[in-house]
Amino acid sequence: MNFQLTEEQKMWSDMVYNFCQTELKPLAAKTDEDGKLPLDVIKKMAPLGMLSLNVPEEDGGPGLDAVSAAIAIEEIGRACGSTALSVAAHNGLGMTPFIVYGAAKQKEKYLPLLTSGNYLGALALTEAGSGSDLVGAVRSTAVLDGDEWVINGSKAWITNPSLSPTIITLCQTEDEISSHSQSMIIVETDTPGLSIHPKEKKMGLKGSPTHMLTYDDVRVPKGNLLGRRGYGLHQTLATLDGGRISIGAMAVGLAQAALDESLIYANERETFGKAIGRHQAIQFMIADMATEIEAARLLLYQAAWLKEQGKPYTKEAAMAKLYASEVSERAAFKAIQIHGGYGYSSEFPVERIYRDQRLLAIGEGTSEILRIVIGRSALKG
Numbered sequence: 001m002n003f004q005l006t007e008e009q010k011m012w013s014d015m016v017y018n019f020c021q022t023e024l025k026p027l028a029a030k031t032d033e034d035g036k037l038p039l040d041v042i043k044k045m046a047p048l049g050m051l052s053l054n055v056p057e058e059d060g061g062p063g064l065d066a067v068s069a070a071i072a073i074e075e076i077g078r079a080c081g082s083t084a085l086s087v088a089a090h091n092g093l094g095m096t097p098f099i100v101y102g103a104a105k106q107k108e109k110y111l112p113l114l115t116s117g118n119y120l121g122a123l124a125l126t127e128a129g130s131g132s133d134l135v136g137a138v139r140s141t142a143v144l145d146g147d148e149w150v151i152n153g154s155k156a157w158i159t160n161p162s163l164s165p166t167i168i169t170l171c172q173t174e175d176e177i178s179s180h181s182q183s184m185i186i187v188e189t190d191t192p193g194l195s196i197h198p199k200e201k202k203m204g205l206k207g208s209p210t211h212m213l214t215y216d217d218v219r220v221p222k223g224n225l226l227g228r229r230g231y232g233l234h235q236t237l238a239t240l241d242g243g244r245i246s247i248g249a250m251a252v253g254l255a256q257a258a259l260d261e262s263l264i265y266a267n268e269r270e271t272f273g274k275a276i277g278r279h280q281a282i283q284f285m286i287a288d289m290a291t292e293i294e295a296a297r298l299l300l301y302q303a304a305w306l307k308e309q310g311k312p313y314t315k316e317a318a319m320a321k322l323y324a325s326e327v328s329e330r331a332a333f334k335a336i337q338i339h340g341g342y343g344y345s346s347e348f349p350v351e352r353i354y355r356d357q358r359l360l361a362i363g364e365g366t367s368e369i370l371r372i373v374i375g376r377s378a379l380k381g
């Protein structure tokens with residue numbers, strides 16, 4: 001068993017760490033305050049391969065392995081939560097269905113656009129009445145009329161649609177609702193009848209745009225079916241397995257940021273004549289954070305490694321996201337505790353990290369749904 005990153009992975013990790021710490025981290029507070037992503041910095045990610053993390057070489061991508069892709073999201077999360085969510089949703093949700101299920105013509109048309117640095121991709125699954133329950137509760141429909149799909153319905157809580165040229169939309173395409181009644185359809189964002197509503201006001205990750213969408217007789221060509229008709233749910237679940245590695249990576253990054261800030265503060269702040277880091281109570285909090293982050297990272301890299309090997313990784317991705325999101329909450333809590341009253345102020349990053357990490361136990365499978373996935377898998381075992 002080898003726990004070392006390869007030389008290539010180490011070089012990649014150093015490069016993304018340096019880029020994120022220099023370019024992204026200094027803008028993280030402003031990104032949160034203004035509720036706007038640093039698009040100029042995101043554009044610079046394109047030539048580095050950070051906007052095409054999962055695109056293989058044959059499709060014009062950098063051909064990175066899955067551990068390297070996870071490392072990139074981890075480092076982005078360590079620097080800026082909002083940017084991490086949007087870039088993770090782009091690489092995982094908005095791009096993966098094109099890469100895995102796209103026809104050659106669809107890849108040719110959309111992959112260069114999506115990886116150019118001018119856009120971030122989007123995938124619309126969730127609806128007001130359907131988040132965890134994607135099988136039975138998706139109500140948006142796509143009906144064939146001659147050579148066109150006509151889409152009606154709405155979607156909720158969608159990341160990036162205002163920055164994307166396309167929204168991959170999960171629709172019911174068959175009369176009888178079942179696990180084979182849904183399909184993914186590509187909707188270009190300038191199609192008449194599609195409305196992207198104003199940004200949601202959120203607790204954290206405020207720079208990452210989240211929108212409700214409505215589709216009112218939206219007509220797209222028949223050829224915009226992405227993948228197999230009736231297999232939308234299966235394609236979604238497979239996409240979410242990879243997405244869970246991304247959210248797990250973001251959680252490890254945010255937890256690491258909470259620890260980074262705590263180490264600086266614990267060495268600087270003095271009480272009772274010594275740095276607070278010399279009080280055992282603070283050391284214990286630091287020790288728990290460091291240990292749990294390491295464990296979360298190992299689960300994460302294991303899931304990514306399994307994905308890379310082409311082995312099943314549904315359970316491991318669920319475990320990595322579940323554990324890492326809970327670790328990031330505990331780490332952010334302790335980081336505020338270590339900062340005392342200053343931790344409660346937006347002057348210090350830990351307040352933002354605490355708000356940002358909260359989504360990670362909800363998006364791309366809530367902790368409850370992940371426990372169901374893991375429990376079922378263990379019981380089958």
Ligand SMILES: Cc1cc2nc3c(=O)[nH]c(=O)nc-3n(C[C@H](O)[C@H](O)[C@H](O)COP(=O)(O)OP(=O)(O)OC[C@H]3O[C@@H](n4cnc5c(N)ncnc54)[C@H](O)[C@@H]3O)c2cc1C
Pocket residue numbers: 089093123124125126128129130131132133156157158159160202205210359362363364365366367368369
């Ligand atoms: C900032 C943000 C960004 C997002 N981005 C996207 C995106 O890009 N694309 C997209 O499609 N969606 C996106 N979402 C939606 C997100 O994936 C859903 O919010 C999530 O899947 C949960 O669905 P829900 O909100 O409908 O909660 P519900 O499914 O209504 O769940 C409510 C509660 O009930 C629990 N619960 C539900 N079913 C069960 C069960 N069977 N057993 C036990 N407990 C259960 C849940 O765990 C949760 O605690 C985003 C959400 C947010 C907040």
